[in-house]
Amino acid sequence: MNPTAAILLIGDEILSGRTQDTNGNHLAKRLAEIGIDLREIRVVPDEHARIVEAVNTLRGVYANVFTSGGIGPTHDDITADAIAAAFGVGIDVREDARSILATHYTNPGDLNDMRLRMARIPDGATLIDNPVSKAPGFSLGNVHVMAGVPAVFTAMVESLLPGLTGGTPMRSVSVRVEQPESQVAAPLADLAKAFPKVSIGSYPFVQNGVFGTNLVARSTDEALLKQVESRLLTMR
Amino acid sequence: MNPTAAILLIGDEILSGRTQDTNGNHLAKRLAEIGIDLREIRVVPDEHARIVEAVNTLRGVYANVFTSGGIGPTHDDITADAIAAAFGVGIDVREDARSILATHYTNPGDLNDMRLRMARIPDGATLIDNPVSKAPGFSLGNVHVMAGVPAVFTAMVESLLPGLTGGTPMRSVSVRVEQPESQVAAPLADLAKAFPKVSIGSYPFVQNGVFGTNLVARSTDEALLKQVESRLLTMR
Helix, strand or coil: CCCEEEEEEECHHHHCCCCCCCHHHHHHHHHHHCCCEEEEEEEECCCHHHHHHHHHHHHHHCCEEEEECCCCCCCCCCHHHHHHHHHCCCEEECHHHHHHHHHHCCCCCCCCHHHHHHHEEECCCEEECCCCCCCCEEEECCEEEECCCHHHHHHHHHHHHHHCCCCCCCEEEEEEECCCHHHHHHHHHHHHHHCCCCEEEEEEEEECCEEEEEEEEEECCHHHHHHHHHHHHCCC | CCCEEEEEEECHHHHCCCCCCCHHHHHHHHHHHHCCEEEEEEEECCCHHHHHHHHHHHHHHCCEEEEECCCCCCCCCCHHHHHHHHHCCCEEECHHHHHHHHHHCCCCCCCCHHHHHHHEEECCCEEECCCCCCCCEEEECCEEEECCCHHHHHHHHHHHHHHCCCCCCCEEEEEEECCCHHHHHHHHHHHHHHCCCCEEEEEEEEECCEEEEEEEEEECCHHHHHHHHHHHHCCC
């Protein structure tokens, strides 16, 4: 069994529709590649109680929880404090995080109080390197806290993943058929029954007036996947 | 207070990273326009128990729950049955839904067993019109069940929304400043304190090597929003 994971996206801007999230999709792909089984994504607003509740629920259920958003310098960046509260630990400006910021903000006065907020790290957390804009993320227990800005989030993901325990990568094959989904539904159901260890899905599309379906099979077992692929190819 | 809502996205293809969801963002924008307050989004896999649990949790907390995905003709389309189970009601092929499909699939044999799955409607539900591909969605209590294919989802949303109780539309103003987020953090915090009924967020960006920030204020109160906007403009 592969380790499990959930993603928690924190941000009013996603719930208001202003921002189309892409961090969830990016991390979902990277987790599949290293054999971590993403089982849930949640989006909650920038509210202390909501973040605390979601973190505590998810970290009890999944081996890994990845958060995105709310660790910048402004008043609405409340994720670090909420994580500390969820774990019941203290939080303060920490010297290792402060010195990372100090090498970045070198003019006197640049490392102002608001920027120092980004050096507030819960007790017991380890830092996640941020090669883009320096202010670090952190891991506390099984919760990995990263920035919401996509360029920073993706960089932090690459800093973090090598240190995590993965599993067998999830492989997938995709076969495109120019038939409506309901035409392939019956043979696909038979195939799914014959190969219970392979997850088989169908995704209809319309292109230039043609109704077609992408047939997708996913499994950690490459030999089984090959067998299913050859069966899917006969449906074209 | 505006009515609240959650969105439940059902689909392995989102959690595997194969599909970048856009339905959540589309509906989030539409809900803001009609004054329904989106408070949470969840993504769960195509698994009966997970769908039942999420539906029952969310429908107890929010005034409206909107689901996307899993109501097609194939073996992995299990949402309708899961909704019936969540409400503890029966489900079967229903005559009104069957007759909608029959007008679409007019050749003998076209309305096969797999396609008839799309006419399985939980007892007591009302249908949601699907002008794109006919197979209807449905509302049961405060849960509104729609397709995952974006063209169908967006059409169903337009069928559904006029019948829902909205509130005061959420308005927003956005001001772009060419300063890094940490430079505007302090005045922004003061502004947020002075206007507690306006939600004020900041979203950093990097463009052509320039660090900038989008300042966004959101409120249902247009007069307050105007005041905040004029203050935001002075930060440019």
